[in-house]
Amino acid sequence: MSQSQKRDAPKARPVSQMSWAWLGVMPFFIFAFMFLLYPSSTIVVRTFQDAETGSFTLKNIINLMRDPYVLGAYSLSIKISIVTALGGAIFGFLLAYAAIRGGLPRFMRSSLMTFSGVASNFAGVPLAFAFIALLSPTGMLTNWLKAVGFNIYDYGFTLFKFWGLSLVYMYFQFPLMVLIITPAIDGLRREWVEASENLGATTFQYWRYVAFPILLPSLLGCTILLFGNAFGAFATAQALTGGSAMNLATIVIGAQLRGDVLGDLGLGYAVAFGMVIVMTVVMIGYSVLQRRAERWLK
Amino acid sequence: MKHLILKNISKEYGGTTVVRDFNLEIEQGEFVSFLGPSGCGKTTTLRMVAGFEMPTTGTITMNGAEITNNPPNQRNVGMIFQAYALFPNMTVAQNIGFGLKIRKETESAIKERVDEMLALISLQKHANKYPYQLSGGQQQRVALARALANRPQVLLLDEPLSALDAKIRVSLRSEIRAIQKKMGITAIFVTHDQEEALSISDRIVVMYEGRIEQVGTPFQVYNFPETNFVANFVGTLNSAEAEVVDSAQGLLNMDGIQFKTSQEEMKGRSTGDKIRMSIRPERLSFAAELKKDNVLDCVIENITFLGSVVRIQVKIGNARFNMDTFNNPFLELPKIGDKSQVTCSQEAVLVYSGEATA
Numbered sequence: 156m157s158q159s160q161k162r163d164a165p166k167a168r169p170v171s172q173m174s175w176a177w178l179g180v181m182p183f184f185i186f187a188f189m190f191l192l193y194p195s196s197t198i199v200v201r202t203f204q205d206a207e208t209g210s211f212t213l214k215n216i217i218n219l220m221r222d223p224y225v226l227g228a229y230s231l232s233i234k235i236s237i238v239t240a241l242g243g244a245i246f247g248f249l250l251a252y253a254a255i256r257g258g259l260p261r262f263m264r265s266s267l268m269t270f271s272g273v274a275s276n277f278a279g280v281p282l283a284f285a286f287i288a289l290l291s292p293t294g295m296l297t298n299w300l301k302a303v304g305f306n307i308y309d310y311g312f313t314l315f316k317f318w319g320l321s322l323v324y325m326y327f328q329f330p331l332m333v334l335i336i337t338p339a340i341d342g343l344r345r346e347w348v349e350a351s352e353n354l355g356a357t358t359f360q361y362w363r364y365v366a367f368p369i370l371l372p373s374l375l376g377c378t379i380l381l382f383g384n385a386f387g388a389f390a391t392a393q394a395l396t397g398g399s400a401m402n403l404a405t406i407v408i409g410a411q412l413r414g415d416v417l418g419d420l421g422l423g424y425a426v427a428f429g430m431v432i433v434m435t436v437v438m439i440g441y442s443v444l445q446r447r448a449e450r451w452l453k
Numbered sequence: 454m455k456h457l458i459l460k461n462i463s464k465e466y467g468g469t470t471v472v473r474d475f476n477l478e479i480e481q482g483e484f485v486s487f488l489g490p491s492g493c494g495k496t497t498t499l500r501m502v503a504g505f506e507m508p509t510t511g512t513i514t515m516n517g518a519e520i521t522n523n524p525p526n527q528r529n530v531g532m533i534f535q536a537y538a539l540f541p542n543m544t545v546a547q548n549i550g551f552g553l554k555i556r557k558e559t560e561s562a563i564k565e566r567v568d569e570m571l572a573l574i575s576l577q578k579h580a581n582k583y584p585y586q587l588s589g590g591q592q593q594r595v596a597l598a599r600a601l602a603n604r605p606q607v608l609l610l611d612e613p614l615s616a617l618d619a620k621i622r623v624s625l626r627s628e629i630r631a632i633q634k635k636m637g638i639t640a641i642f643v644t645h646d647q648e649e650a651l652s653i654s655d656r657i658v659v660m661y662e663g664r665i666e667q668v669g670t671p672f673q674v675y676n677f678p679e680t681n682f683v684a685n686f687v688g689t690l691n692s693a694e695a696e697v698v699d700s701a702q703g704l705l706n707m708d709g710i711q712f713k714t715s716q717e718e719m720k721g722r723s724t725g726d727k728i729r730m731s732i733r734p735e736r737l738s739f740a741a742e743l744k745k746d747n748v749l750d751c752v753i754e755n756i757t758f759l760g761s762v763v764r765i766q767v768k769i770g771n772a773r774f775n776m777d778t779f780n781n782p783f784l785e786l787p788k789i790g791d792k793s794q795v796t797c798s799q800e801a802v803l804v805y806s807g808e809a810t811a
């Protein structure tokens with residue numbers, strides 16, 4: 156670039172004139188406002204509002220705290236989220252590590268990534284239906300296993316209870332883990348293994364003192380994200396269990412808002428408010444850990 | 454007894470030989486550089502000494518014991534990588550103490566050694582910083598301290614300065630050399646920068662396409678290059694095709710222009726041989742004051758300032774030659790396009806067979 160161009164540069168973009176770039180990002184802001192800010196602020200406002208009079212109240216929160224049905228729903232949501240987050244994180248990490256660092260042919264990695272991209276978004280009615288077709292009492296796999304003399308339903312398995320739902324959740328949990336942990340695994344430098352070996356360390360010591368501590372923030376961050384992913388899931392459980400057998404927090408909200416059960420709109424908003432808080436904590440935890448991981452892996 | 458012996462080393466990757474017939478003996482406390490262009494096998498050879506690669510043939514002996522197939526964590530050689538090799542989750546002090554911790558030394562012994570190493574690299578103030586808080590040069594000093602803390606038998610450095618900017622490169626290389634001398638440790642330093650190799654080595658191993666081209670002191674390698682490749686790769690060189698017109702007299706003909714060379718260079722040549730003739734730029738000078746064995750008419754084509762040196766490009770016949778003279782404020786430089794005369798001694802005219810390779 157010549158000297159004169161450099162000097163002219165500020166003149167070419169006067170401060171007063173509206174930049175066209177704003178027009179490009181407007182859809183994003185409109186979208187974020189309409190589907191994120193507006194609904195969540197509505198939830199907050201309505202939580203502290205009397206459904207009939209519209210005046211400020213803590214009634215909804217208090218009702219929530221006293222309602223064993225709602226508290227049970229939270230507890231179930233948290234349990235299934237923890238189980239599938241841990242399961243998905245461990246399985247997803249091992250899978251991603253094997254595909255990236257296991258010395259497997261290159262196509263293994265790209266096919267795993269493609270699969271994960273698709274599977275991590277495969278949820279809701281189609282996912283529930285796929286598992287019903289496969290593992291319900293009359294499902295394909297169930298029948299095949301029966302044919303070889305092994306009936307899983309004789310051993311306490313059922314698709315429509317806790318472990319069945321957990322299994323279904325795993326189908327989108329571990330692919331998500333593969334996708335989000337891959338950058339961290341890629342960030343592990345060959346120099347670190349070699350330097351540690353060179354300094355006398357065994358493979359186990361390398362993992363204990365170097366690789367694991369470096370990956371830890373990413374692993375924790377991703378597990379938290381998986382937790383949030385399961386915690387917010389609604390359609391899959393609704394479709395699989397018809398909304399009766401598994402009272403997750405999301406299902407309770409759905410029921411409240413539709414007026415199915417108690418028809419207490421205020422309570423419905425309070426339950427949703429609780430979820431917003433959990434999700435906010437999750438997002439903050441994830442981004443703090445992610446920032447920490449990036450510092451090391453950059 | 455030699456400290457480190459590489460005997461008949463070769464390395465193949467899936468049928469391609471990347472290192473061949475590699476024989477080298479290194480004295481205790483010697484600083485040896487591997488110098489050569491990219492892909493000539495320097496890193497591969499160094500990694501075989503470190504144990505990260507196994508030689509296809511040959512043996513490596515250290516202190517009289519064969520280590521050819523020992524795993525890297527049982528060799529006690531210190532390796533310094535090009536960059537980014539510090540553990541990012543550990544402070545400077547923890548990085549330096551890592552090897553000692555692995556060896557299960559006591560806390561106090563580790564602390565003492567770490568402090569000693571920090572003093573050696575003058576980074577005491579940075580003991581509790583993390584690698585990402587250090588500059589590239591500081592990181593490489595920590596890497597050096599970390600390698601040395603373990604009291605390795607041999608220090609291996611794979612282009613440790615190539616990721617740094619020029620100023621730091623020069624100061625850090627003399628720091629590395631000074632520390633190596635002070636500790637009396639045997640070192641192998643890989644570089645593709647000939648100036649770097651010339652300035653810090655006891656001996657240089659010039660490599661090309663997996664082979665050793667020449668092993669010698671910087672003085673030998675620069676002044677008496679044994680092959681055309683070495684002559685071209687180490688230092689700047691003027692090179693032109695010529696023909697021997699009288700091998701007894703040492704007379705060469707370059708496109709009708711006659712050069713005289715020494716008897717030494719005519720060994721094994723006979724009249725009529727097509728050869729390559731080389732002259733270092735600093736061996737040429739203007740003929741105005743002192744006329745040497747060769748006096749040649751030329752035209753000034755270009756003048757370049759290189760700081761302490763001024764490089765003048767002259768055209769002799771159809772060939773272009775560079776001539777270096779020391780810079781000084783009273784230098785009277787010719788103008789581009791001027792006709793002039795340059796001169797050099799017969800010993801300055803080096804003779805090699807065949808085509809240029811670099």
Ligand SMILES: Nc1ncnc2c1ncn2[C@@H]1O[C@H](COP(=O)(O)OP(=O)(O)OP(=O)(O)O)[C@@H](O)[C@H]1O
Pocket residue numbers: 466471489490491492493494495496497498645
């Ligand atoms: N793991 C490997 N598999 C196959 N070929 C390899 C492997 N490692 C190195 N090579 C090849 O061996 C040759 C020598 O490589 P090496 O890294 O030793 O070169 P180098 O002299 O260090 O070069 P540079 O200056 O670029 O670092 C190169 O042609 C390289 O492609």
Ligand SMILES: [Mg+2]
Pocket residue numbers: 495496497611
């Ligand atoms: Mg290399």
